[in-house]
Amino acid sequence: MLLRHAPDLSEREVTPRDLYVNRRQILAGFGGLMIAGAGNVQAAVKSPFSTQETPTSLKDITSYNNFYEFGTDKSDPARNAGRLTVKPWKVKIDGMVGKPGDYDLDDILKGMTIEERIYRMRCVEGWSMVIPWNGFPLASLLTRVEPLSGAKYVAFETLVRPSEMPGQAGLFKILDWPYVEGLRLDEAMHPLTLLATGLYGENLPNQNGAPLRLVVPWKYGFKGIKSIVRISLTDKEPRTSWNIQAPQEYGFYSNVNPAVDHPRWSQATERRIGDTGGLFAKRRPTLPFNGYADQVAGLYTGMDLRKFY
């Protein structure tokens, strides 16, 4: 049995991909210790929420991305994000918290459980990937900074650094920078909600949102804000980039919902990236809450999800 504190191991030392699927499932809890299976060196702990679906290939996960700070084409982030400096990395935590501050990401990681979770990640464009994330529950961080009793929402902001983000430096303003997102506090505290720092046992590739990005498995991909530099607790519903850009098309909630069409396309089915046949591969039915309805539907009881889309 191997017991180590999270900061002793960088993600690079965590499980190689071929060990993933049949790994012993031991949950260490959020106590700050990792427990790996006897005789194994891997540090990640498989989440009880992991899907059994086959992960998308590393190549597809890292070459088909949306990250408009690096360009609007799906291939732009892989080409342009390499120059982004991701260390050192500070995260400002402010607003309605007992312990606001400018935290160094390495300090945040001290004592955090490194968890392995294989999540289906879906995107509004009707495609999906299955990504084996490494990271820690957002709740673990929020609990440590002590939200005040009046806090109802969490707002997130991405880095603004035009010198390293060509999409922010161009003549055309693609989006209002910084990219912003938000969650209700109960959504943010849900154990499925993750701050990812890696995937496939490696540090997060820049194009996937290094060094820290949000993963909300039951929401569309655009909720997963990348390269986060600020987390604010607030009592007002935060603004979100896609809602600012196209309010008729994107609401605050952005829950995966096959029953509610996007104004310009159906959201009933999705294309799994990597399925044979490429663009012509058989589409899959999209599941309510991305297949996590048992865990999260209760967060929305009594809400009209056509109105709160």
Ligand SMILES: Nc1nc2c(c(=O)[nH]1)N[C@H]1C(S)=C(S)[C@@H](COP(=O)(O)O)O[C@H]1N2
């Ligand atoms: N800062 C920032 N975060 C972002 C985006 C972006 O353009 N900028 N795109 C979003 C969208 S639309 C999607 S689909 C996912 C894609 O994440 P992935 O490239 O890791 O699959 O990132 C989301 N997070």
Ligand SMILES: [Mo]
């Ligand atoms: Mo997206």
